[in-house]
Amino acid sequence: MAELAETYQKLYSRYGPQSWWPTSYGLRPWQWEVCVGAVLTQNTGWRNVERALANLAGARCLTAVDVLKIPASGLQALVRPAGYFRQKAQRLKSLAELVLAFGSVGSFLRHVTRERLLAVHGIGPETADCILLYAAGRPEFVVDAYTRRAFSRLGLLTGNESYGQIRQMFEAELPRDARLFNEYHALIVRLGKELCRKLPNCIGCPLRNSCMYGREVG
Ligand code: SF4
Structure with a gap:
């Protein structure tokens, strides 16, 4: 599913590296x-x-x-x-x-x-x-509510898939690379917080051209 790689590229081009996971409170290590x-x-x-x-x-x-x-x-x-x-x-x-x-x-x-x-x-x-x-820096894809929402609207999920099925979809279609998975999840969270919220703001979304929902809302 080339769409997953394309979606990543569009998000990365828009937002750039997210430097996750944020740690700044001095817990050790x-x-x-x-x-x-x-x-x-x-x-x-x-x-x-x-x-x-x-x-x-x-x-x-x-x-x-x-x-x-x-x-x-x-x-x-x-x-x-x-x-x-x-x-x-x-x-x-x-x-x-x-x-x-x-x-x-x-x-x-x-x-x-x-x-x-x-x-x-x-x-x-x-x-x-x-x-x-x-x-641990292992290539395990993280799925969350932002993932489910955005990728359902994009038309790449029905919304009824289990956590494991969604994870499997990403892991099967993308190179198994921890840095890529790290960045991709962080970019999805950024999208979900800034644009693909409960009430989405599709104007200006980098995914709009390929988004089922975004195209419908004109
Ligand atoms: S176009 Fe709208 S619905 Fe589609 S991913 Fe962007 S914000 Fe979400």
């Missing part, structure tokens, strides 16, 4: 900050995640060891701005436990399997793939 962000961003906006990350940094809860040491109630208070704070605090503790079972974040990222990540309660495919792609 930076890959751990990616893991924490990937858990916290479930069902909330990135601004709320940033408030929770700032709380963690302010409390010097910087590492997986720190997350295991802090009492659950303390961790819940720190991540509260990201919503679902009880569940997210528990997920962070479970993830920290898994990381430390490998001895270090580096070893965890080198050796953990997708299946092992998915076995952590509350870690779904999107979170697992974010960790594998953005922290």
